[in-house]
Amino acid sequence: MTSSWQSDLVAEADSWRARLGELGFGDDGHRLRGDLAWQHPVHGHVHARIEVELTDRFPFAAPAVRVLDPGTTMELTFHIDRPALPGLHGNLCLWDGSAHPVDAAPWREPQVLLDRVRNWLEQTAAGWPDDDVCDLERYLVPDAGAFVLYDADLLAGRVGLFKTAPGPTPRTIEVTGNRRPGVIAPRGRQQLHPKDRGLAWVDDLGEVSCPPREWTDLAQALGRADEVTRLIALGAVGYLLLRYSRNGHRAALAVAVQRGGPAPSITACESADTSLATRSIRAGDTAVELANVRIAVVGAGGLGSFAADILFRSGVRRLTLIDGERLRPGNVVRHLAGSNDAGKYKVTAVMDRLAATGFDVGEVERRNRDITRLGDAVELVKTHNVVLDATAHAGASSLLATAADIVGTGTGHTVISACVQREGDIIRADRFPLRRAEQHLPALTSEPVRAGVREAGCGEPVSRTPPAAVIAAAELACRMVIDEATHQCALPATMADVRRPQPDPPFDRLGLLTPDAVSVPVAL
Incomplete structure (x- = not known):
């Protein structure tokens, strides 16, 4: 039917x-x-x-x-x-x-x-x-083998024979920046040394007016086609990495080559540029500005770990991570780190995850101790443009908010306090200190965590907040942090996302709440 x-x-x-x-x-x-x-x-x-x-x-x-x-x-x-x-x-x-x-x-x-x-x-x-579409791979037979990695900045303007190395994952090949010096030739009947096999020839095709479909097309565009053909026949060259352009747009074509027959056979490999410029494209428009901003994340638990990751991926490099606790296996459901990180200090576990992105973590600082004294909190605020309080601890949040008020408005130093309340029903972020004529949304009393939900070896009850709420809170917090760090100052002093209506006004309706959207009593 x-x-x-x-x-x-x-x-x-x-x-x-x-x-x-x-x-x-x-x-x-x-x-x-x-x-x-x-x-x-x-x-x-x-x-x-x-x-x-x-x-x-x-x-x-x-x-x-x-x-x-x-x-x-x-x-x-x-x-x-x-x-x-x-x-x-x-x-x-x-x-x-x-x-x-x-x-x-x-x-x-x-x-x-x-x-x-x-x-x-x-x-x-x-x-x-x-037309500036650069997709020469589509005109060749695809290769089901290697994924070719290369650093376009490292190889810029260079032509010749380069060494290859296994990539970070199976079936990936990296074209290194190390040139293969000298002349490659077999000695008598001996075959080539293994180190002289599977090398890459790097060249520049210039402006491409017609896509290559077979070896003869590439040979016509190569400046040293005879030499490349000889090296392929010897088994020395296994890959070609060919820069080209179309109407000023630059790209590269990776090709696997095999000897045999009257001409080498060629297949197109999927390839990717590993240069810093390419890896930063998706970081957002504020990445360059954020690179020189000092930001501290206090609390490297669930919310703090994801917030640190978002900020780092967004371009923040001068990052300070502060938390005195170690990562427990039960934490990983709501944490950036995984089970293999259990036992590490949370700041170290987060640092390792940041390093796994491939970006430089040289300016990321780890402090595996908590902030407990007001003087330390004031110094932290003074030495960072923005401090993100992700502690989910009333005492620590009060300490950092007080430090922000002491440092004062107009200094360019702020604290953003973010939290998840009522087991994920509300996520909230508040900025300190307040600017003139600003107010926060009223405080929402925290309901006790349901009895009986505890983890062995952990004294306090465990919240049943779902991971999605924690990640959403990290995103909300990062919006406010980046707004302050880039001096846009466009966001209100409080942003609260009500994910399930509460009996307490104004949190009794779904959606994003700000002080401007509700009537907030003025404190006398």
Whole structure:
């Protein structure tokens, strides 16, 4: 029995085929073929012959379109998939499928699809001006083997033979910055030394006007093709790392090569740049500014560990972690660290996780002791731009808030106190000291932790707060910390996210609360 949604898909596909047929396309029940008029920049008005196939992904993805005959002598270059069989053309890449939800997908209208194909042909004939998409891997046979890592900054401008090394995980290969000196040649009948096998040739293809599809294409672009061919034949070169550009956009193509036959065989490897610049792209617009800001996280438990991780990934490097406790196995459900870190001081466990990102932790300071004296709290506030209180301890929070008031408003030193209340029903962050005419939301009394929930060897009751609430609180805290650290000062003195309504106004409604959104009594 066919489901209603299946019937709807079949009906839409049938309607689509019928409408394309009305535009002059013949239908053999599987593919539709027809002529498409387009304007060549030299030959003028020409007619292409194209083939359209609705796949089982329609309408969530565009129909497959292939050019059977462009209507004039013309090489099909970019934005076309590798063909399944030699002598055929691959499917045209007409849209980025992720850019269009199905309810707004332009390919659901046949005429729009044909207009897109017409534009594709005209762009191809013109050489794809202004196109900067760098995806040369798609035009080669994919390699199911190594994932190639390289540091673009380390190899910038360098050409020649470089050593490779095993990457950090299985089936990863790293192209190192160490050049292989001298001449490689076998000695008599002896084979090459193992250290001279699987090396990488690094070169620059320059501006690419046509994607390479076989070895001869690459050889024409290499400055020392004969030498590279010789090294491949010897078994010395196993990989090519080829820089290239398209309309000023720089990229690299990693290729695995194998000797044999009249020419080496090549397959495209997935590859990635490990340079600091590339690894920092996703850190956000404030990363550069945060790099020189001093931030302390007091309390490296659940909330504090995730907040430290977020801040570090966001660009904070001058980070101080403060906590006197060790990590217990029971902590890891709500902690950044894992079971293998049990027994470490929490600050060390967090530090190790930060180091695992690959960024420099040289300016991260660990203090495996608690802040218990007001003088120490004042000194901490004075020596850091922002102090995040993630202790979930009323006494420690009061100590840090008092220290912030002593240091004073306008000094550029603030404390953000963040917590999860009522076992995850509310997450909250408050800034100290208050600025002129500011107020905090009223305090919410903490309900006692349910009796009977205890861990052996741990004196206090254990909260049943779920991990999602802890991570959400860390994100809320980091928003306020970054707002202060970058001097945007756009957020209110309190932000409270009510995740489950409470009987206590104003926390009796869902959503984000701020002092401006509720009536807060003025303290006399």
